[in-house]
Amino acid sequence: xxxxxxxxxxxxxxxxxxxxxxxxxxxxxxxxxxxxxxxxxxxxxxxxxxxxxxxxxxxxxxxxxxxxxxxxxxxxxxxxxxxxxxxxxxxxxxxxxxxxxxxxxxxxxxxxxxxxxxxxxxxxxxxxxxxxxxxxxxxxxxxxxxxxxxxxxxxxxxxxxxxxxxxxxxxxxxxxxxxxxxxxxxxxxxxxxxxxxxxxxxxxxxxxxxxxxxxxxxxxxxxxxxxxxxxxxxxxxxxxxxxxxxxxxxxxxxxxxxxxxx
Numbered sequence: 001x002x003x004x005x006x007x008x009x010x011x012x013x014x015x016x017x018x019x020x021x022x023x024x025x026x027x028x029x030x031x032x033x034x035x036x037x038x039x040x041x042x043x044x045x046x047x048x049x050x051x052x053x054x055x056x057x058x059x060x061x062x063x064x065x066x067x068x069x070x071x072x073x074x075x076x077x078x079x080x081x082x083x084x085x086x087x088x089x090x091x092x093x094x095x096x097x098x099x100x101x102x103x104x105x106x107x108x109x110x111x112x113x114x115x116x117x118x119x120x121x122x123x124x125x126x127x128x129x130x131x132x133x134x135x136x137x138x139x140x141x142x143x144x145x146x147x148x149x150x151x152x153x154x155x156x157x158x159x160x161x162x163x164x165x166x167x168x169x170x171x172x173x174x175x176x177x178x179x180x181x182x183x184x185x186x187x188x189x190x191x192x193x194x195x196x197x198x199x200x201x202x203x204x205x206x207x208x209x210x211x212x213x214x215x216x217x218x219x220x221x222x223x224x225x226x227x228x229x230x231x232x233x234x235x236x237x238x239x240x241x242x243x244x245x246x247x248x249x250x251x252x253x254x255x256x257x258x259x260x261x262x
Contacts, residue, residue: 015201032201033182040158042186045166053163057117061152065135069150070113071167076150078115078164079172080183083130083153088174088197089116090137093149095174097142112169113148119161120153127153165190175199 004010005022012018014030035042045053058069069076077096081087096114103110116134120127131153138146154160165171171187173196184205187194196202 013201014204018200032204033185035182035186037189041162042189043162045159045162049159050163050166053157053160054167056157057152057154057160057164058150060154061117061150064152066150066152067147069115070148074111074113074148075169076113076115076167077170077172078117078168079174080115080118080161080164081173081175081181082118082121083127083134085126085130086175086177087130088176089130089134091174091176092116092172093134093137093142096149097145100145100148111148113150114145115150115164115168117150117152117154117161117164119156165192168192170195173197173202175202181205 004020005024008027009029010019010023010027011029011031014032019025019028037043054069054071062068077099079087079089079092081089083089092114093116100111131151134151138149138151142149165183165187168187171183171192171194173181173184173194175181175197177199181196181200181202184194184196184202188205194206196206
C-alpha cells in the first residue's frame with residue numbers, strides 16, 4: 001500500500017468507497033468508465049446491418065448448444081456481461097422464469113426470449129465454470145423455457161453487441177458486485193429501459209424512475225413487475241427514449257471529476 005500513498009494523483013471510479021481510506025482525498029481524481037459513442041459498440045447501424053449481426057449471433061449461440069434468436073417474431077430481454085460470479089446470472093434466469101409465469105397468469109400472448117451473452121476476458125478465470133453452471137441451471141430449473149433462453153460466449157465483435165442492445169426490449173444488469181458498468185451507459189444512450197441492482201457505481205448511471213429502475217437487492221418480484229409494466233407500455237412515445245439518452249449526460253456534481261479523459 002505504501003506505493004499508493006506516495007502517488008501524486010490517485011484516479012478512481014466516482015465512488016468514494018472504491019478509494020482506500022489511507023489515500024489523501026486531496027490527491028484523488030474521479031473518472032467514470034468511458035465509452036466512445038462513435039465506435040462499433042455504439043454507432044447507429046442500419047437495420048440491414050443489425051439483421052446481419054443478429055443472424056451471426058444466432059449462429060454463434062446455436063454452435064454452443066443454445067436455441068436460435070427468434071427476433072423479430074419474438075421480442076427479447078438481454079443482459080450483456082462476462083460470465084462472472086458477480087454478474088448475477090442465476091438471478092437473471094430466475095427472474096425471467098417468474099416473469100414468463102406472470103405473463104401467462106396475466107393472459108399475455110407475448111413470449112419474449114432472454115439473451116445472456118458477453119465477451120471473454122483475460123482476467124476472467126471463472127468464465128467457463130460460470131457458463132457451464134448457467135447451462136446446468138437452465139436444464140434443471142427451466143425445462144419449459146430452455147428454447148427461449150439463449151446463452152453464448154462471444155468473440156471480439158463490437159457490432160454484434162451493438163445490434164443485440166439496439167433491438168432489445170429491456171436491458172438488465174443484475175450484478176451483485178460492480179464497479180462502473182459501461183454496458184448500462186451504452187443501453188441508456190440507445191434509449192433502452194434498464195433494470196439494475198444498486199451495486200457499486202451503477203446508481204450513478206441509472207437515476208431511479210427517470211431513466212431506469214434499480215434495487216438495493218435483487219428482488220425477482222420487483223423485476224417482473226417492472227418488466228410487465230414495460231410490456232404493457234411497449235408503444236411508448238419517442239420522447240421517453242430521448243429522456244433516457246439525455247440522462248446519461250448528467251454531471252456527477254457531488255464528485256470532483258477529472259476535466260478530461262480518454
